[in-house]
Amino acid sequence: MPIRTEPVTINIGPQHPSTHGVLRLRVTFDGEVIVDVEPIFGYLHRGSEKLAEERNYVQVLTLTDRLDYVASMTNNQAYCLAVEKLMGVEVPERAQYLRVMTAELQRMASHLVAAGFLLQDLGALATPLMYCFRFREKILDLFEMLCGARITVSYMRPGGVFADAPEDFWPALDRLMGEAPELLGELEQLLMENEIVLVRTKNVGVLPLDMAIAYSISGPVLRASGLPWDWRKADPYDVYDRMQFDIPIGDRGDNYDRFRVRIEEVKQSMRIVSQCVEQMPPGPIRTKLPLVLRPPAGAEAYGRVEAPKGELGFYMVSDGSIAPYRCKIRSPSLINLTVLKELLVGWKLADMIVTLGSIDINMGEVDR
């Protein structure tokens, strides 16, 4: 006689250590198999969009640091691009190079965190994560030299960047770029061919390409499903059109591909950083703008970048005053989660944590 089972609903989070922050998943299980998933958000909702309406354009920048707090540089960049579009401001060449360089360093840091936490979710407790953090720490040290902050950098400004790199920054960057291949190689060697990683991630959480596009998925998750779509190439901003780099893609769209695409992207980012260093022109780092910006009334702009997690966009509307009339944030983490249910139904509890890790979300950005 078959054993009858009854579905059980379990709340995972909002404090489960593997949920990458304060996300709650209401999961219905049949035995160990997932039959329904409902993500519940809002535990980190600070109302950034509303707060932005009460601050001037430069002050809003500090709010963007706190969206995806492991990739503040790209948040700054997306916001600055939107404001510059709103005002019709040109950015000096050196500032554009500095932006691209820091954004790529930030991408490396963010992808390392993603890879480290994915391995943590797989049960490789602490050690691989610390390998990733060791590398990331060196990048954060560079940010500290640039602007005095490590996480909430506020390095970029509408019209350029906050400060030029100090003299001792360049040798420090050279040192990091010298040892980076080794640091990454170590990680790759240890993990990319690790039996347990392969078994747990290959063919798990497969996301077909047509589903990924329909669900508005962007970033490495989309590329892992096989579409070489990267806003840095498709619609280049700053000086990305002068950079030589490849777009790594996956072929199946499973957890392994998402993991691998990120590791490959770190290598491409290293290429871009060295090209920036080679081509770095002298000159001013910031366009002269008034202290308090007043874009023309009725102007609106959508500025976007390829953030480490996907397409990060700012839709800004101005009414001619010193504060944005509306500042909408298109957050890749939230939108990438739309497909979570499709990915998880039919898989087991242990796969759920890995799949969630492979999407790489950041709750600061999901809830805003």
Next chain:
Amino acid sequence: MTRAFQGEELARFIQRRFPDAELEWNGDSLWIEPQRVREVARFLKEEPQLVFNFLNAVSAVDYIEYFEVLYHLTSFEHNHSAVVKTRVYGRDNPSVPSVVEVWPGADFQEREVWDLMGVAFEGHPNLKRIMLWEGFPGHPLRRDFEDVIEY
């Protein structure tokens, strides 16, 4: 470079398919009537010369006399983009047809617009608050929202 469609250009495509549609354009924006949102969305996605298969974002802006709901669209096939807007009048029960059927990626975004701006989406499979809790008074991104919580 992603080519941004001009409103007028896109309007010609829509007029060919929906001759009685009331359209308005300005620069790269195109306004359509709210009740047509879903059919126009499906047309934009399926028309072979447009193929707007990727919905970047659903946004809403409160202009006091009306709400504007915007759809930023991209075609991966042709690498072009467009902005389609619609105006919804009335502050009590503003509502737009949902486009979740056309682009499932609109799911959480429409819930967010409903939660924070208070524009409902007819035909959304699960329209409830997403960031705030059920029972929260009002929709905080509206311009006339006043904080009601006592600290």
